Amino acid sequence: MSEDLNAICNQVRRDIVRMVHAQSSGHPGGSLGCVEYFVALYFEVMKHNTDFEMNGIDEDLFFLSNGHISPVLYSVLARRGYFDVKELSTFRTINSRLQGHPTTHDKLPGVRIASGSLGQGMSVAIGAALTKKLNNDSTIVYSLHGDGELQEGQIWEAAMYASGNKVDNLICTIDYNQKQIDGSLDEVLPMGNIANKFKAFDWEVLEIKEGNNINDVIDVLNKAKSLCGNGKPICIIMHTEMGNGVDFMMGTHKWHGVAPNDEQLADALSQNPESLGDY
Numbered sequence: 587m588s589e590d591l592n593a594i595c596n597q598v599r600r601d602i603v604r605m606v607h608a609q610s611s612g613h614p615g616g617s618l619g620c621v622e623y624f625v626a627l628y629f630e631v632m633k634h635n636t637d638f639e640m641n642g643i644d645e646d647l648f649f650l651s652n653g654h655i656s657p658v659l660y661s662v663l664a665r666r667g668y669f670d671v672k673e674l675s676t677f678r679t680i681n682s683r684l685q686g687h688p689t690t691h692d693k694l695p696g697v698r699i700a701s702g703s704l705g706q707g708m709s710v711a712i713g714a715a716l717t718k719k720l721n722n723d724s725t726i727v728y729s730l731h732g733d734g735e736l737q738e739g740q741i742w743e744a745a746m747y748a749s750g751n752k753v754d755n756l757i758c759t760i761d762y763n764q765k766q767i768d769g770s771l772d773e774v775l776p777m778g779n780i781a782n783k784f785k786a787f788d789w790e791v792l793e794i795k796e797g798n799n800i801n802d803v804i805d806v807l808n809k810a811k812s813l814c815g816n817g818k819p820i821c822i823i824m825h826t827e828m829g830n831g832v833d834f835m836m837g838t839h840k841w842h843g844v845a846p847n848d849e850q851l852a853d854a855l856s857q858n859p860e861s862l863g864d865y
Contacts, residue, residue: 649728
């Protein structure tokens with residue numbers, strides 16, 4: 587299974603760089619770094635239905651808070667069967683459903699909130715999780731956040747609310763690549779020990795030490811699922827490499843929001859073999 591999932595990861599990386607290259611616009615760095623998380627979630631861990639219904643009754647829900655990494659979300663949704671893979675070619679074009687940040691007004695299957703204004707996704711995820719509790723729906727709510735996004739105060743209001751109200755059907759993951767658009771996390775605004783911060787807010791905290799290893803991601807996500815219902819929301823600190831899988835994009839924040847040129851695209855594609863067929 588892991589070999590199959592790794593092949594899907596390669597294809598998703600091809601999709602990401604091709605989408606961003608085509609419009610000379612987008613965010614490849616964080617998208618590439620979170621490929622294994624999305625593939626693990628949608629192909630292995632999460633209970634979900636590709637016959638999309640907005641209310642999500644009796645299925646797990648996912649909310650992308652750091653919406654600028656939309657390329658990886660769009661690719662995985664398409665590859666999982668939410669919509670035709672060919673639609674990926676419309677990324678960031680006029681009147682496309684695949685805008686630079688996910689939106690809901692065009693009713694793209696798999697997208698439940700417009701996101702990109704950082705700091706808001708955890709609040710929405712908490713609301714969805716509480717709704718499931720009120721409806722006696724035992725499924726789980728997942729969300730993903732950038733580490734730089736934690737500099738938004740709304741995150742910590744939400745974190746306080748979630749633990750205070752025992753929102754224990756919620757699994758929030760932090761993409762801890764330690765880079766953001768203007769530099770390293772420590773250069774822009776040091777966040778200290780993020781795990782200890784969430785522990786201090788009375789969350790259950792887990793860690794994925796190799797966030798670009800599909801097996802490690804699956805193992806920790808499944809462990810998080812087993813901890814649901816124990817009175818605490820769950821936070822996963824996921825260590826990733828921005829730009830992972832494309833060697834010249836790794837180790838720097840400079841590919842946060844920069845598109846590859848023709849030569850760089852060819853180089854990136856050569857590092858990720860085609861597995862499912864390009865769109």
